Amino acid sequence: MRSTHRADLHVHTINSDGAHTAQELIDRSAKSLCLLSFCDHDTFGAYSSDLVLPKTMRLLPGIEMSCQVGDSDLHMLAYFPKGLTGEILSWGRLLETDRKERVLNGVSQLRESGVPLLWKDFEAETGSSVPCRSHVARALIRGGLCDSAGQAFRQWLRQGIFRRPQITAEEAFQQVHELDGLTYWAHPQADQIRTHGERLIKAGLDGVESLYKNLGTPHRKVAREFQETHELGACGGSDLHRESPRLKIGQFAVDTRRLDARL
Known part of the structure; x- marks a missing residue:
């Protein structure tokens, strides 16, 4: 090619x-x-x-x-x-800092709302990357809280929890x-x-x-x-x-x- x-x-x-x-x-x-x-x-x-x-x-x-x-x-x-x-x-x-803050805050909000998302699962998915909601979705899957990214977004990640x-x-x-x-x-x-x-x-x-x-x-x-x-x-x-x-x-x-x- x-x-x-x-x-x-x-x-x-x-x-x-x-x-x-x-x-x-x-x-x-x-x-x-x-x-x-x-x-x-x-x-x-x-x-x-x-x-x-x-x-x-x-x-x-x-x-x-x-x-x-x-x-x-x-x-x-x-x-x-x-x-x-x-x-x-x-x-x-500056853009990167804002993204990190809003994703981390969103994870905290999910946990405070009763979703048993573990920080270690989120950190395992994110590593040294700039975090995205897709990392949160993967962490929810890793923790056995949902079966797919689609389910994660429908159930938790589109509800205004992330600023x-x-x-x-x-x-x-x-x-x-x-x-x-x-x-x-x-x-x-x-x-x-x-x-x-x-x-x-x-x-x-x-x-x-x-x-x-x-x-x-x-x-x-x-x-x-x-x-x-x-x-x-x-x-x-x-x-x-x-x-x-x-x-x-x-x-x-x-x-x-x-x-x-x-x-």
């Missing part, structure tokens, strides 16, 4: 809720991708080590931010084509732009576009993840129409967290010629 014109701009590492190291993802996709971006949840941790890149691959620094958008919490992607600076990394640590992220989309976009970055709406759903689209346009949205692997046909259609109407850029990726028989590392790719040229 030739890497020419093949990109994946949405991959997770062990620094948030992924299963693979950044270097492993680079090494195993080197022959199939020419452009790769780690977009971990509220952290640039994947970029903190000395990564070895093949000459045929470019690494685009990115992050997946959780933002308040009206009464919803949505995910936004930020990319920094000019590279990461100390100022960008410092800002990323909202502090940053609003407006604040995030302003900060990203001041840091010479670009903002994209991650895996946008049709109903979200109809509800929040105009607000995000006014906030300075640069593009839409309309080339996202798991975007269903109706949602993709609305996302592309929204993108074209507002002359926004496009990005996309696999959102790979863990390799599976159905999705191997480096298997999914977007043609780079369909991406926002600014990336």
Whole structure:
């Protein structure tokens, strides 16, 4: 599989809720991708080590931010084509701290509500990663309190126990732009576009993840129409967290010629 014109701009590492190291993802996709971006949840941790890149691959620094958008919490992607600076990394640590605080507080709230979730199970799932609700779901499974992540989210993790992220989309976009970055709406759903689209346009949205692997046909259609109407850029990726028989590392790719040229 030739890497020419093949990109994946949405991959997770062990620094948030992924299963693979950044270097492993680079090494195993080197022959199939020419452009790769780690977009971990509220952290640039994947970029903190000395990564070895093949000459045929470019690494685009990115992050997946959780933002308040009206009464919803949505995910936004930020990319920094000019590279990461100390100022960008410092800002990323603020996002990381907020995420750690709200997840840890959520675990405490669950325990106080009577859910017998053990800290040792949560810590075993999180390790040194920046915690996510998916870690909490895995800890609940580990402790025998539920059978699946889906059950964990339905029963405990969608009830407002976890506080909202502090940053609003407006604040995030302003900060990203001041840091010479670009903002994209991650895996946008049709109903979200109809509800929040105009607000995000006014906030300075640069593009839409309309080339996202798991975007269903109706949602993709609305996302592309929204993108074209507002002359926004496009990005996309696999959102790979863990390799599976159905999705191997480096298997999914977007043609780079369909991406926002600014990336």
